[in-house]
Amino acid sequence: MFPRQRRAEMLDEINRIGRVSVDDLAGRYDISVDSIRKDLQQLAKAGKCRRVYGGAVKIAPEAPEKEAGEPGTTPLASTDEAAVGRLAVARRAFVEINDGDSIFLDISRTNVILARLLAESDKRVILTTNMIDVLKEVSTCPRITALGTGGYLNEDLTGFIGSATVSLLEPLLFSKAFIGTSxxxxxxxxxxxxxxxxxxxxxxxxxxxxxxxxLADAGKFDKRGLYRFASIDEFTAVITDESSLPILEKIQRRGIPTLMA
Structure with a gap:
């Protein structure tokens, strides 16, 4: 069987039952698990499935975007342009993570993407988060030791915030933290x-x-939030896809490097 035909059959099964296993496919086609992994990786790169530990899963269709003010709209709703920016920022953040790191990913769509990249990689990390969607992304990956903070659940953000979460975080130290912003x-x-x-x-x-x-895609600059939680110069670096030189220079004048996505 030609590789293209084999991949087409794999994709048909992924779409039909939702998930496939590398070991099962290797036995069925009587080829090496490495060949199956390459097939699934090629399908994933084409956006036809998502790689997970031990196999691949069907990509769930995204819910249609809602206009601001519609019932069910959350602060995490986005445009396609912003989604492209978040993906670029997440990929650049991924480079900063090494084997053995103890990391924190907070409530952020960019961090959901970053968690997915980690789950699809060979990196071994201890990951703490207050976002349920981040935990879902890494839940089947044995290389990642995942810890949820707990606390009071905010349904709109699908995560834990507030004084209880702050108290639970008090004794925990992290080698690296990746923080989103409004x-x-x-x-x-x-x-x-x-x-x-x-x-x-x-x-x-x-x-x-x-x-x-x-973590700041271009849409976050000169945008106001209700609560100031930090100064720019408290961060090690700003990871961004922002291309405006005046904005980047303002950050760099504060002695903070910008890592371009």
Missing amino acids: GIDPDRNAVMADSFDSGAVKMRVVENASYKFL
């Missing part, structure tokens, strides 16, 4: 969150991490 004001040296409860968690994580990376 807005950055370079002129005021301000990094913002949408609420006090969310910002308080971010503030605690920034205090407890040796290296802290601010």
